[in-house]
Amino acid sequence: MESKIWLSSPHMGGNEQSYVNNAFDTNWIAPLGPHVDGFENEIQNYLKEDSLVAALSSGTAALHLALILLNVKQGDEVICQSKTFSASANPIVYQGATPVFIDSEEDTWNMSPEVLETAIQDRIKKGKKPKAIIAVHLYGMPYKATEIHSIANSYHIPVIEDSAEALGSTYKNIKCGTFGDIAILSFNGNKIITTSGGGALVTKNKAIREKAIFLATQARDNAVEYLHSSIGYNYRLSNVLAGIGRGQMEVLEDRVYARRQNYDTYKATLSAIEEITFLDEPKDFYSNRWLSCILTPSETIREGLRLKLLENNIESRPLWKPMHQQPVFKSCPSYLNGVSDDLFKKGLCLPSGSNLTESELDRVITAIKTYFRA
Structure with a gap:
């Protein structure tokens, strides 16, 4: 492997x-x-x-x-x-x-x-x-x-x-x-x-x-x-x-640049897949792109993609599960509009480290493309 x-x-x-x-x-x-x-x-x-x-x-x-x-x-x-x-x-x-x-x-x-x-x-x-x-x-x-x-x-x-x-x-x-x-x-x-x-x-x-x-x-x-x-x-x-x-x-700016490059690479190579969308920066917003995240059409597709990546020894994770869904906070007041629940169902964090190599990024992108072609 x-x-x-x-x-x-x-x-x-x-x-x-x-x-x-x-x-x-x-x-x-x-x-x-x-x-x-x-x-x-x-x-x-x-x-x-x-x-x-x-x-x-x-x-x-x-x-x-x-x-x-x-x-x-x-x-x-x-x-x-x-x-x-x-x-x-x-x-x-x-x-x-x-x-x-x-x-x-x-x-x-x-x-x-x-x-x-x-x-x-x-x-x-x-x-x-x-x-x-x-x-x-x-x-x-x-x-x-x-x-x-x-x-x-x-x-x-x-x-x-x-x-x-x-x-x-x-x-x-x-x-x-x-x-x-x-x-x-x-x-x-x-x-x-x-x-x-x-x-x-x-x-x-x-x-x-x-x-x-x-x-x-x-x-x-x-x-x-x-x-x-x-x-x-x-x-x-x-x-x-x-x-x-x-x-x-001493290398913080280099790390920000590398992670933003990861995001740009994912977006450039995966945007043609209609089942994938990205979070763009609004005007005046500049993200370090600590993690590159995508949205899929459904929880089923998100989970299928995660498992496909795992088969290829690639770690990915769903977006954070909202705190109002966590058992430990179930009795706490919550004011909801459905957005975070939807993001959790559909969102996936992709490998984003500043030390990712070009060949590793290619592996991730190839696995994603293969999943959506299947």
């Missing part, structure tokens, strides 16, 4: 090892150190917009801290995009709060501004004004930031921008990860750049960044003894992993 083609595998740039070696040579094998500082500065310089960054152990940790920093507590409600990975919603439950799920719109597959406003008005009528909104840039496609943030501002609800999949994407030439009151990034192994496991919290507020770092390092007070007046967490990124991140930041 031919070698496995993965959906999105890590892709080293070449200099990561030198940063890691430096951490070992200088004995900075700890959740602090010069590479953590350097990594944070490099992300800040990349994002611009007066961004301040706290490097953390995961994107999920960043989301959890964001909710804590926005004072989300037991009994509160937090609005969350339904079409996302469960890590967007799980931290809401960590805080004892209730997720309120919002359906998608068809232009970007992200949170529908119309459904969002309907939900906010209805929750307020029920006496439960949402404490925060978690909006996601799905698969690297920016959400409708102008509309979403305008609605949030009109009701004075802060937005947590889940940019876990969107480092390198822009909206109106502004980098994703800079729109929210607090934003989060992920450097998990399958992301556009990786630190193996890791993430970051992004804010423009110095006090929020400092509080995030304080909480992420077990909330130790400034005292000679180990003094704690707040509950803390072990959420800081290690100096070793930050070294990997520094090497990855």
Whole structure:
């Protein structure tokens, strides 16, 4: 059997090892150190917009801290995009709060501004004004930031921008990860750049960044003894992993270019198949194309194609199953228009790694064409 083609595998740039070696040579094998500082500065310089960054152990940790920093507590409600990975919603439950799920719109597959406003008005009528909104840039496609943030501002609800999949994407030439009151990034192994496991919290507020770092390092007070007046967490990124991140930041633009090239190749070679459609970028939207996704006419065809690719040792996956369909969230309020359910039935993520070779792309394309000719 031919070698496995993965959906999105890590892709080293070449200099990561030198940063890691430096951490070992200088004995900075700890959740602090010069590479953590350097990594944070490099992300800040990349994002611009007066961004301040706290490097953390995961994107999920960043989301959890964001909710804590926005004072989300037991009994509160937090609005969350339904079409996302469960890590967007799980931290809401960590805080004892209730997720309120919002359906998608068809232009970007992200949170529908119309459904969002309907939900906010209805929750307020029920006496439960949402404490925060978690909006996601799905698969690297920016959400409708102008509309979403305008609605949030009109009701004075802060937005947590889940940019876990969107480092390198822009909206109106502004980098994703800079729109929210607090934003989060992920450097998990399958992301556009990786630190193996890791993430970051992004804010423009110095006090929020400092509080995030304080909480992420077990909330130790400034005292000679180990003094704690707040509950803390072990959420800081290690100096070793930050070294990997520094090497990855050097090749970020190359990784965005490669993934966009994957998408362009798929579209150029598969658009003639009438059963396949693609998600184009609306005006002012620039996606890193973290994953290249297609829509098919039905769940049966989508699943048949997935199995055909699997026969050829090619990994593909359905689009995220909406959170309102997940058993663990079945009792949570949801405001639906049918878009995310339809996307889940018909959508498939194709191999999208920046390290895909031309021959591997040809294998994927050939398998897809063979399926639709059968």
